[in-house]
Amino acid sequence: MTPRMPGRVADDRERMARAALTRILEPGDEHGGRWLREFGAEGLLALLTSEDCAAGALTGVSEDRVRGLRDRAVGVRPERDLDAVHAVGGRFVIPGDAEWPTQLDDLRDASPVGLWVRGRPDLRKWALRSVAVVGARACTPYGAHMATALGAGLAERGWVVVSGAAFGVDGSAHRGALAAGGATVAVLACGVDVAYPRGHGELIGRIVEQGLVIGELPPGGHPTPSRFVQRNRVIAALTRGTVVVEAEYRSGSLVTARAAQRLGRHTIGVPGPVTSGLSAGVHELLRGESVLVTDAAEVVELVGRIGELAPAHSGPVVPRDLLDPIGRRVLEALPARGACAVHQVAREGGTTVDEARGKLYELHSLGFVERDGEGWKLTRRRRHGSNARRGVT
Structure with missing residues (x-):
């Protein structure tokens, strides 16, 4: 029945x-x-x-x-x-159902006939705020780290992480979202009652408990190379954007990204070493219309609502950053080695002798300089920092 x-x-x-x-x-x-x-x-x-x-x-x-x-x-x-599918706690969702994600209709005649679904959440509602994170199966430790961090970061910001449950980047993205207690969806190229790859049986089970597992094939359906390729179009259409973490020139992840581009979705890439073949495909995307990101906040800035901005990035603040312009000029006027008279500091720093003397005493109180007879010199700690900046060994 x-x-x-x-x-x-x-x-x-x-x-x-x-x-x-x-x-x-x-x-x-x-x-x-x-x-x-x-x-x-x-x-x-x-x-x-x-x-x-x-x-x-x-x-x-x-x-x-x-x-x-x-x-x-x-x-x-x-x-x-x-x-x-009912026996494994699943259901079959079709166009016309309240749960059907209507963005899949953008695929036109290539739209899924229906979707077999396992998991309790509402697929349509989850898909409205979802991002795909895909990439190489044989990824590097860097790729696995970035995928995990992106999965966790997106989940913490209330976004659903969608991927294909494959080894490498896919699995890392799912695990990152699960570890953060967030939402994740696995789109399979086989039946939703089939654990593929077999090594991810436990992971897929966790996704069923905490998220959703979906696919176009009926229960027991087995994966084939062409079905993996077609699965990628569903990932691209279902989500607001696709993030690629490591991909060679010939990669299923690039198929997903290009499908996303054709559908008008955001296409996003995580850069890697230019010497790595596993980043070559990503870099090729980034030379086109894709956008470079380095963390989840930057992804959300692209795919989220107006005002969901990533924080501005800057390097660490060092003590000399807190000096006023004249103080920095006086400090830079002192030689890396040896002492310097006040009038020499004034000349090199482009200021008056009185102003230079006042700034030297201020720098002395901050630990930048010290007296040396009638002259001034950098403290030992600052001298070493100055040598490093000037290339002195």
């Missing part, structure tokens, strides 16, 4: 038909999306399950392709898939 869905708007027949179509059509199939738009879910399913009706009705593909889809349609039992 098909479970009733909280907040449901779409009817049971539409849900059943779309559930069946997720077993027949591949994710991102634009021909299938066009047929779905033309015939509706029930009409398209009827065409695919009736040999007489299907002949010539499904245009744009070869007869062999239609035959292959019809072969897939044989024996499809959507009620079993709906019962299977």
Whole structure:
């Protein structure tokens, strides 16, 4: 028996038909999306399950392709898939449901037929304030650190971290959000009841408990290379922006970023060493229309509301920064080694003898200079600092 869905708007027949179509059509199939738009879910399913009706009705593909889809349609039992997802505490969300994220409709004919979902939160509400953090599977320690920090920082600021649950950057971003007690969504290229990669079974379980796991494939669906690529378009469309942390020139993360660009979403990159091949793809993005960031606050400044500004960055304040302009000139007039008479300090500092003498006594009280007979010199501590600044060894 098909479970009733909280907040449901779409009817049971539409849900059943779309559930069946997720077993027949591949994710991102634009021909299938066009047929779905033309015939509706029930009409398209009827065409695919009736040999007489299907002949010539499904245009744009070869007869062999239609035959292959019809072969897939044989024996499809959507009620079993709906019962299977219900058994693991999940649900099937489709257009027309209150929980459907309408930004996915920007994908047009490549929009998901529906989404299989596990986890308690409302997907639509979470997606409204979400950011994707993606990157290399074989990332460096730097990449893992940055992804974890971004995941935690975004979560602490009330943003939902979306990624693909893969090894490397994806897993680090999810863990960062979970560690901060925040929200995270894993978009899978397989069934939501399948732990893939297997090494992330525990992580995916934690995400189900604390966040959401979603996918286009029905329960038991297995991942393939093309399904990973198509999964990336969902990540890009679902979120306000995509942050790439380490990516080679040929990378699925760049596919996600470019999909985000096409959809008018923010595309963001974290820089790395120019000598690292794992940062080469990110740097290529940054040479285009992407924006460079170094922390979560800068990401939020881009994707958030007006006024959510990152704090201004500055170097550490050192004691000499607190001196007035004349005091700094007098201090800089003293040689790195040896003493100097007041009149020499005045000449080098561009001030009067009386003013130079007054500033020297002020600098003496602050510990910058000391008397040496009739002259003045830098204290030992300041002399060493001056040598370092002037390149003296």
